[in-house]
Every structure is written in C-alpha cells, then in structure tokens.
Amino acid sequence: MADPAYSALRKMLLDEITPVVMVLPTPLVEERCQKNGLSFVQMLTPFCVFNNIDVPVRTASDQPYRLQKFKLRMVYASDVRQPNVEVTKERLKQVITDAGNIEDSDLYLEPSSIETISTSSQPDFVPTWFQFFNKEFVRSVSFSDHEAFDHPVACLLVVSSNDKDPINKFVDLFNMNQLPPLLNEGAMDPKIPKVFVLLHDNQDGSSERASKILAEMRNTFGANDCRLLCINSLQDGAPAHEPNPWEFYMPNASPDQNLGRLLNKEDVDELRDFVRDVSSKDIIPNMEQRIRVLNQQVSATRKGFRNQIKNLWWRKGKEDAPENQTVNMYTFSSIESQIRVLGDYAFMLRDYELALSNYRLLSTDYKLDKAWKRYAGVQEMMGLTYFMLNQSKKDAEYCMENAFTTYLRIGTSGKGNATRCGLWWVEMLKATGQYKEAAGVYFRISGEEPLHSAVMLEQASYCYLLAKPIMLRKYGFHLILSGDLYNKCDQIKHAIRAYRNALSVFKGTTWSHIRDHVHFHIGQWYASLGRFDVAMKHMLEIVACSHQSQPMQELFMKNFFQILQKTGKTYKIPRLQLPIVNISSLNIVSEDHRTYGSPAAVSVKESIWQHLEEEMVPSLTNAKTTWLDLQSKLLPNKLKQSNVCVAGEALKVEIAFKNPLQLSIPISSVTLMCEYSPNEPQPDASSSANQTVEDGKTNSDTSFFTLSEVDITLEGGETTLAELSVVPRIEGRLKVTGVSWKLSDSMIGYYNFEPDLIKKRISKGRRKAKQTTNKLEFLVIKSLPRLEGIINNLPTTVYAGNLQRLSLQLKNSSDIPVKNLKMKISHPRFLNIGNPETVNVDFPACLEKQKTSSNKDKDIDTTKKSESVFHFPEDTVIHKENTFVLPLWFRAATPGNVSLYLTVYYEVEDKSTAMRYRTLRTHHILEVLPSLDVSFNISPCPSKLQEYIVRMDVINKGLKSLKLRQLSSVGSEWQISLIESIQDLIPSGNLVPGQALSAFLKLKIANKTETETDVWLGHGGGGAVFDTRRAPLVNFHHYEQLSQKTSRQEHESTVDFMLISEMESETENQPPQIFSHHACHCSVSTKRPIWWLLDGPKIIHYNFTNSLCETKLKMTIHNSSSFPSSITINTFDSPPGTSISSGNKVGWHDMSSTPSEPRVPPPESAKAVVLESVPPFIWTGSSTTHVKLGPNSTTEVWLLVTTFAPGTYDLSNYSLHWSLVGCGDVREKEGWYLEFDNFMKKSGFRRREVDRGCYVKNLRSFYIILELKGDVVGSDT
Amino acid sequence: MASTACFMIISKNDIPIYEAEVGSALKKEEAAHQHQFILHAALDVVQDLAWTTSAMFLKSIDRFNDLVVSVYVTAGHTRLMLLHDSRNDDGIKSFFQEVHELYIKILLNPLYLPGSRVTSSHFDTKVRALARKYI
Secondary structure (H helix, E strand, C coil): CCCHHHHHHHHHHHHHCCCEEEEEECHHHHHHHHCCCCCHHHHHHHHCEECCCCEEEECCCCCEEEECCEECEEEEHHHCCCCCHHHHHHHHHHHHHHHHHHHHHHHHCCCCCHHHHHHCCHHHHCCCHHHHHHHHHHHCCCCCCCCCCCCEEEEEEEEECCCCCHHHHHHHHCCHHHCCHHHHCCCCCCCCCEEEEEEEEHHHCCCHHHHHHHHHHHHHHCCCCEEEEEECCCCCCCCCCCCCCCCCCCCCCCHHHCCCCCCCHHHHHHHHHHHHHHHHHHHHHHHHHHHHHHHHHHHHHCCCHHHHHHHHHHHHHHCCCCHHHHHHCCCCCCHHHHHHHHHHHHHHCCCHHHHHHHHHHHHHHHHHHCCHHHHHHHHHHHHHHHHHHCCCHHHHHHHHHHHHHHHHHCCHHHHHHHHHHHHHHHHHHHHCCCHHHHHHHHHHHCCCCHHHHHHHHHHHHHHHHHCCCCCHHHHHHHHHHHHHHHHHCCCHHHHHHHHHHHHHHHCCCCCHHHHHHHHHHHHHHHHHCCCHHHHHHHHHHHCCCCCCCHHHHHHHHHHHHHHHHHHCCCEEEECCCCCEEEEEEEEEECCCCEEECCHHHHCCCHHHHHHHHCCCCCCHHHHHHHHHHHHHHHCCHHHHHCEEEECCCCEEEEEEEECCCCCCEEEEEEEEEEEEECCCCCCCHHHHHHHHHHHHHHHCCCCCEEECCEEEEECCCCEEEEEEEEEECCCEEEEEEEEEEEEECCEEEEEECCHHHCCCCCCCCHHHHHCCCCCCEEEEECCCCCEEEEEECCCCEEECCEEEEEEEEEEECCCCCEEEEEEEECCCCCEEECCCCCCCCCHHHHCECCCCCCHHHHCCCCCCCCCCCEECCCCCEECECCCEEEEEEEECCCCEEEEEEEEEEEEECCCCCCCCEEEEEEEEEEEEECCEEEEEEEEECCCCCCEEEEEEEEEECCCCCEEEEEEEECCCCEEEEECCCHHHHCCCCEECCCCEEEEEEEEEECCCCCCCCEEECCCCCCCCCECCCCCCHHHHHHHHHHHHCCHHHCCCCEEEEEEEEEECCCCCCCCCEEEEEEEEEEECCCCCCEEEEEECCCCCCCCCCCCCEEEEEEEEEEECCCCCEEEEEEECCCCHHHHCCHHHHHHHHHHHCCCCCCCCCCHHHHHHHCCCCCCCEEEECCCEEEEEECCCEEEEEEEEEEECCCCCCCCCCEEEEEEECCCCCHHHHCHHHHHHHHHHHHCCCEECCCCCCEEEEECCCCEEEEECCCCCCCCCC | CCCCEEEEEECCCCCEEEEEECCCCCCCHHHHHHHHHHHHHHHHHHHHHCCCCCCCEEEEEEEECCEEEEEEECCCCCEEEEEECCCCHHHHHHHHHHHHHHHHHHHHCCCCCCCCCCCCHHHHHHHHHHHHHHC
16 A cells, blocks of 8 residues: 555455355344344445454465455345346446436536646546446446356355244255355355354344354354344434444435434444454455465466476367357366465455466466456456556556457457456556556447446546646547437436536637537537526527538527527627628718718718819818807817717618528618717716716617618628618717627627727718727717709610700708708719709700890800809708709710719808708719710812811711711801712611711801801701700810810811711600710811912913913912911923923822812813923013911912913922921920920920930939930921 | 548647548538547647657557548648548558648748638649549
C-alpha cells in the first residue's frame, strides 16, 4: 500500500477476490432474521470485513506472516452459480436507470466549463455510479467454473433453535440436490469444511433449549465446528445503532424499515465475534491447510525436471483430443484444477509469490491443451498477481492484454469475462496514470450491447479528460458516441448528460456539422423530456444551417417549429439568424426640406439634386438667416445636429433580409422598433436618456408614431428588400432602434441597429458636416405642407423625336398653402414648360401656323433665360384640394436611356414652422428608341451665287413606319424649296423601317418680302404647316442648337433644319404622334472664302463686217470670310498653245461637270473653230484689276472682251488672286487651330512668341518642345 | 478509389477551411457529422504527433472502426486530414503533397486571407481530380 495510486484496483481486488462462504439456512432462520428487516446473509455482511484481524498464516514454505485485512463473502448456496444473462442485463439496466434518475436534478444546469473540470480531481466529475456499475458488471461473471476464487471455501449451515429436530435439519441442509452446480458438476471438491450454526431467537424464550441443542450438535458434528448465535434480544425497543452498520450495504432500504431493530449491542457484538471466530479459527486455517496439501501434491506431480518432461510428453499425446471436450476435462481432482485452486487460495491469502508461480505453471498447461478460457482466466490472474506484487508493470499489462484478446477470441461465452478483464486492465492502467491507453481499452470493451458500450464509452471519455496532455476532442467525441448509444437504449437522461458534457468541448465550434448535430439532438431530447425552454435554447443554435443539405434543413426546421409550438412561450431573440439581416443594406430615407416624388428619386445622388437646386434654394448664408435661424430659436441647440423629419410624414427604412436556407420561410410583421421621447427642454442629459428608454417601452404602441407592418415570404436563398416606414405623429424626438420580425407566432427576432454601422444617404449636404452624432435619431418637427407632383402621361418608351404634350400636377394635402413656386428641369432638351394659361389646347393642331401672330408674344419663351429657373406665376398658391396643373412639352431628343430630374421649390406660408421652404424632387427614367436619322449636305449651286443645293438623307432606324410631314429651315434667313416632287421619291408616303430616302432641295437666302421657310413633304399637299417659330418647337430647337453646337460654327453662316414627321397612333381616334428632328448648324460655307462668277450674254448676234465685237462681262465676287480681302484679277491673252492648257480652265471644268446644272451649256464645245495663229479674242481694258472686298460682301467687276470673228469662245484665260487681309496668321483663326491651341494651353504648354508653331512645357527636369508643322494653304488661285 | 473518403483542411486555429467528401460511396446525411467528429477527435492525436517527427506526412494516426485518419501537417501547421477506408499509403502521400501545392497556390493569392475558408471552385475541382487519381 505504499503507492496510493494503486489503491483503486487494489481495493477492488481485495474486495472482490476474497473467500466465499456458502450459507445454507433453514426457512425458520430466515424468518427470524427478517424480523430485523434483514436476511441472514445481510445480517452478517457488515461483520465480514476485517480491518485488523491479525491472523498468523504460514506460507507453503513455512514462512510466517500475519493477515491484517480480510474479507469474507457470504453467499447463499442458491446464488452460487453463474448468474442468468438476462437477469444481469436487467439488473445492469436498472442500475443505469436509477443512476439517471438520481442525476435528474442537475441535468438542466449549465454544463460546467471544461477548465474547471480538468483542474478538479477525479471524483468530482466522474459519476460515482460508474464504480458501482463496474462492480456489478464484474459480479455478473462470477462463479465461473474455470476459476477457483469464487468457489466456496466453507459452508455455513444455519438452523434455528425453533426448528424441529435440528440435527436432522443440518444433515438435510447439506443435501447434494440443493447444492450449487459447481459442486454437483464436479468443478470443485464437494468436501468443503462445514460450520454448524444454531440460531437462537431470544424472543422465542430462554436459551436453555438452544444450549441443549448445541450440546447435541457438538456430539454429532464435533465440538469445533458448532456455534450458537443468539439474536433479537431487544424487545421491540428503539434500536441504538449509531451508525447503523447495515445502511451502507443496503442503500436501497428505506429508513423506516429500521434495519436491525431487534438487535441490541450484545447481539451485534456477538455477530461480530461469531464471524471473526469463524474466519480466524475455521476458514483461514482451513485454507492454509489446503494450500499446504495442494502444494505438496503439485510439487510431487509437477515440480522437478522429471515431472516437467513427463508432463510435456503426456500432453503431447493428448494433442489430438477434440477441443470441445476440454470443458469437462478438468474436474476438481485433476491436477490443473488443483493448481488453480492452490493459486487462487494463495492469492486470497496474499501469498502472491506462490500464486504467481502456480499460475505460470498452469498457463503453459492450458495453452498446450488449447483450453483458451481457462488459459485466459489464468493469464488474467497472473496479470493481477503481477500488479499486486507491484512489480513488472509491463508483464502485468501483457498478461491482461493476452487474457483480454483470448477471452474475445473464444466468442460470446468469453465476452463477460473479457469485459471484466478489461475493467481490471483499465484500472491497472489508470493506476499507473496511462489514461490514454485506458481509454483505448474502454473503447475495446464496448461490445455489441449498446447500453454497456455507452457506459464504457463514457468512462473512456473521462479517461481522455484525465490524460496528460488532456485530449478534449477525444473526450467530446466519445461522449457523443456514448450519448448516441444511450439514446438508442432510451436512456435519454444519460444521453443528455453525455451531450451536455460534450457541449463544453464543442461550444462555439466552427465545425458546422458537429455543432448542428450536438445542438439538434440535445434539443430534441430535452423536448422529449418536456423541457422545452432548454430545448429551444439549443434549437436556436441550428436555425441558420445553411451548409446543410435541403432534407436536413427541412428536418431541422420541422423540429424547430414543433418545439417552438410546444413551448407555448413567446421568444424575443436578438440577432436571430433566420433570416439574416443585411445591415449594410440599411437605408433610411427621411424627408426634411427635401421631399421625393418617387422612390427612384431617393436613390439619386444628392449632388445631382444640389446642382439642380443651386439657383433655386436660398444659399447657405441666406439660409442661416432665414429658416435655420428660426429653427435655432425654436429648438435647443443640441438638437440642431440630429436629422429632421416632419410629423405626419413617413420615415422610410429599407433593409434587406436574406434567407440562408434552401427552404422558403414566411416571416410576418416585419416592423421597425422606435423610441419616442418628448421634446421638452431637459437640462439633464442622463435623465432624458432614462426616460427615453421607458417611453420607448411604454409608448411604442400609442399614438406617438405609427409603424408599418410587412409580411414577406423568402424563398430559399433569396434576399428581399423590405420597405418599412414609421410615421411620427407629434413633435419630439424619434429614434429608430431596430427592426423586428416574427418567424412564427411565438418567435420574434429583432435586430438592434448600431449607429456606427449605418451608412446613411440622407444628408450628404451641409448638415452632414455638422452632424456627427446619432444618425438614427430624428427630430420630429411640426407638420408641414408637402407637395406631391405627378407628370401625367409620361411615356416610358418613346421614339426619338417624339413630341408630346404632358402636364405636371401638383397637389397639396395640407391645410397650409404653399406659394412662390419655382421649378427646374435637368434636361430642357427633353422637357419644356408650356404656357400655364393655355391648359386646354388640342395638341397637334396648336402647332399649326396661325394667321394672326398675336399669341406669339404670350408664349413662354424659355430660350431667353436658358439654363435658368422657371418661376411659376407670382400669384400661384396651392391650397388643399386645389390641384395645380402646369402644361409641359416633352420631346425625346436623343436615343438611349434618359434620366430626367425635376425639382420644384416651394415656400410655406406659415411663418411659425421650422422650415420655410421645401423642394419636391422627382426622377423619371425613359427609354428612347431611335427613329429617323436625318442628315443634310449642302453644296453651293454652281450656276448661281448664294444658292445652294441641299441633299437631305433620311433613314428610318425605328421599328415603325413614319410619314414625313414638313421640312423647315428655322429662322427667316433661308428659304427652301423642293427640286423634285416628293411623290416621285416616296410614292407611298410612308417611310417604312429601314428605308432610306434622299431628297434634293434648293436653298437660298431669303428675301425680305417672301419667306418660304417650310416645305410640305406630306401627301395630299394641303396639310397645315406647323409654325416652327413658336413654342414649343422653337424652344426645343433652341436647346438642340445649344447641344449640337460645336466651336467652329461661330463665324460661318449656317442653316438649321427641322424635319417634322408623324406616326399613326395605335388607337384609332388619337391624333398622330408628331416627331421633330432637328439638324442645326449645317454649314453653307465652303472651304473657299472667295467666290466669283463671270457672267455675260451667252449668245451675241453681231455683224463683224463693221468692227470688232466688244462684249461686256460681269464678274461678281463674293467674300464669304470674315476678313477683308484683296483681290487681283489678271487677264492675259495667252499664246494659242498655252490657252488650251487645262490648268487655266479649272474653274470651268468643275462647274460644268456638276450634274445638277444641265441647263448650262458647256462653253468650250466649239473650240475647234479657233484659229491657230491669232488669238481668237483679246481682253480689252486694264489687264489687272485690284479690288478690295470687305468681309461678307459682294462686288462686281466689269471686264471687256473683244472678238474678231464669230464663233464660240472659251473665256478662261484669266486669273484671280486673292488674299485675306488683316489676319496676320490665318491659321490662328481657323477652328481646328483654336481648339488645338486651347487644348495645349490647358495642358500647361506655353506658346513661343517667336515661332508661333512651337509649344514648350517645362517639367522642371526636362522640356517638352512641340513643333507644329503642316501644310496650311493661305490662298487659292 | 476508396468508398469513403472525407478530406478536410484545418487551419492552425482548428477551424476547418475546406471540406470535401471525395469517396465513391453514396453520401449519407449521418455520415457528414460522423466524419467531422472523427477528424475532430483525431486532432488530439495530431497535436501529440506533429512535434515528434520532422516529416509532414504523419501516415495514418488514428482510426475509428474501419475508418483511418491520415494527416499531413504543413509547415504553417495547417493540417490536411483524410478519413478513408483504403490502405494506399503511397497514393495518400502523393495526394497530400499535391494538395499541399494547390494550397500554397491559394495562399499566394493576395486576395486570400490565410486562415479563412477556401472557396475557390478551381481548387475544389483540382482536389477532387487528385482524389480520383490517388485514393
């Protein structure tokens, strides 16, 4: 006992492997004993343990030693047999169930954390019933015939003094028929020492009769073997056993049974002395005697060299014997059994050396005999003996393993023994601190019986916990395994215990399947025990099981909802994971002075609005003196920093919910959580905070604010944006604290918004800079009027160029009127404001040209104040129930997707409110499809100055056919006319999709008197022509002009065209849709700034007989550039050879080749007539003429030509030189050059003054020098 | 090809960053958590063994019934664990080595945060292909 660590197994062995005393009582004895609530064996049991018996014993080799501790096992003869398998199983199950019920109380407590477990010592956390269970288990395989330590060493025959004929009774008791099978079947020696006991009940009378019988017995059976035992001396008095010795052995007895109530102190002492006497005087000496006898026998037959050889030879001969005979081969008289008995007796009397030597001897025999069960039993004992000897750990373990595997090998019959062996082995390993190995053995013990396996696995798990280093994961795993097995055996409480302990390992694990498995099962089990609250706690852990497969998710959800329903309680779970709130999607829209016409308008960037409203709203400094000042008077300074919202107007919150599962989940009553606090001036900030919380609780359902509720169903994996709103009712402060939703009727999840996390879009403006505090807190101010605006009939898809008449409806639902309205439109190209006074006009007709132009002045001419704000008429005041309608003109200017922004500014008439003005912002998105594509190409007319040929190319890129209606040149400077009839070009009149059309028109500068600016292109001639000089066409044209403007058109004469077409509407009665296409800045100028035309009579009839013919020719020179030019005209009478040179006839050729001038006869057709020698004509007058021509002016020069003979003459031999004066460097005035120059300057280049084609940029370390080269022709000949 | 094979990569903080059932057997729902349990428990053994050898491949270190756990520990103490029922040590070793290479490539990705979950589908297909090849 030196090593305390050895005590566990040692104690167990000393308890379990002890001599067995068989007890054979008569029924009368039992009856007497039952008066005390005890059986005879039970009565004696407490006295069978001797801590200090002090009996001298001699070993086989006559070495004396003293036994100190000793124990006897008293067993009824009827119990000395192999226990029934089923019965033991039942009993073990009972043990486990009982243990489970005992532990019920602490089953629902929080599992203690693993840290505390590992530091506390073993008994604290390993359930105590394990010991008990193991003991029961070991007992379940006792009284086997292959081992001798369970064989009774003595027999106690007990007869009551009241029995009739007691002597005969004694003889009857030891009747072979009633004896246990061990004796009957010859496994042990039937001649065991007997002790004859006479039990006398003192209540039955005096002990005289007893003494008489005892004397008789002594005569019959010998004096030494007879005893008298007197009990029940106490006459129904109260027992005085403190402590009661029986209580420890019968824990199941209820206290009122009053064990041993008739035994007084003398009786107890007598019992103790009796057992002591029996063991020290009978049993131990008997065993000692037996050991000596057996030892001598064994020595005689087996020890010594000769016996060894003989034995070996003899066994070899037996080898062929079939194995199944081995069971009955060893009777008590066989030498093997005797050796075994010798070993076991020696073991029981602590003579371990002797025991070991015998076991060794025996094990080789059995091995040779292939008697595996016996071999295993001997090996097991060897291991234990080694252990008791406290030497050779390795040998002990080897023997145990050997025994264990051997037991397992023999099949089912060895299973129980294997388990027992394993348990001992485990204890042995535990004793030496090899917990890891012990756990492995436990795992091997766990066989097919699930309940036993469960217990073993649980014990294994505790071993892992005790192992150094601690193996927590193994601990958890084995607990789970054992929990599963417990569950299989309906030991729910044990299962829960195992899982709960495992939770301490798996809590918060990232191993998703593990976590789900543990929580799901433990939740289910708690639910099955009716502890729904605890079950719910675990079920909540698995709701967000997105990694699981769909069937598993369905299973989880089904159970979850079932348990939830059964709980009958309402849960409020913060941050419930089903569905997941995507907090980054949180978007709060509050309207202060900015109001939005549509949700689309909210999502527009604030900067766009600000840019748009720049001119309308009072500027920053201005604002401070107006409404902000007013606000600061009304409100405490502190509150200025929070956001503002208006009572009665909804605060909209958008938040996305994501369903992590693959199933669809309905969630209902999605609503915001808000807190309201009244707005009285509170000097103490902390008290206000407290009140806020309380108010929020109590007032949430009262009339301070109204919350909207939304029900949504989330499909698997879906993310849905929930739009929620809260409408504050009265002034004060409103705080949005979170969002809550109902997963089912009794499961409410909520999510508290944390102010830092929220990106808010509302105040990008100036107040954002000031406000650093709570973005979720709003200052509710008094109710204000709020305009609502709709644009009627705004199409979503239109063809480009479509012109429509729309109207803007403004409505004010408040009692307070608004006034001083202004409006601005982001794209005036698309949307134009009509005359507010002409609300009711029929649309296409109003565009038609009217005879009286009186209306023209009244039209709103937005072109004058372009880019500026439209002011509503001064007296416009919008009341309640008074809808204001403003006509709008819409024209889809360019194809593509267009966003139109419209903002209306209005002021509130009531001066007492915190805000003086508000703006209404609307946003519209249109899709514009392409329709007609119009382009114009203008070339000068060759035959006439100031006249041009215009080629119009139209292609229908839309999907519907269009009808051309009218082409106009805008303004009154140009007049156009068709060259050929339009009917020839498109007989059908319709331009079907994809069709292209080219038409030629004549263009000339208009006279003052007649202005034919419009050309009717439609069929049937007589349609009314639209007036392009009136709104809205002129307005749209203006914006087109602005947008089509490029930089080079400034000093060139241009012409703008407007093509009006129409499309039949789909519905019959509707007027056709009108389209207008604008082509602006079509340049009429060509590359040459100077144009001239030599003109004279084409045919002259002249009589050459009189004189030479002198003809006057008129040369008209036009300078279309913006510079004055100097022109030199040289005429020369060239020699005939050179006169034909084509170089001088360039101008003529070019012009004559123009196909559009068929009426001009080619003048050089009769060149053949010209005489060879003389020039056919000569120029008369000055040969050189200088003309100075101002910018954009025309002059006429007269030239004289003299001809000598009739004929046709080519008058091409003159030259005209021109140069532009006044522009030192012509290049610089040209558009492209200016553009280039601007660009270079912007990029940081400096232009050198000396060489103006050279740009320099200084980049500190190096220069970039750029030399501009190119052929720039300054003059044209 | 083993009928059961569960491959997992465990980060050094014991968090699974990749898992794949690469066995040929039909997947059972119960098996998923059982495999996790076995591998999780085997971490205890890995912890003991990893420092006793300089080799990265620890061979089969733990077993549960007929399932064997083979482990490969990288220098960064990321553990590649394979639960399998076949006895093909060489194949498993090659499998681990090639997966290790793939894992290093994942680590080289500047957008991958070490210790976070490996979500690359390319990695997944590669691992599965390797499993088919070697196990």
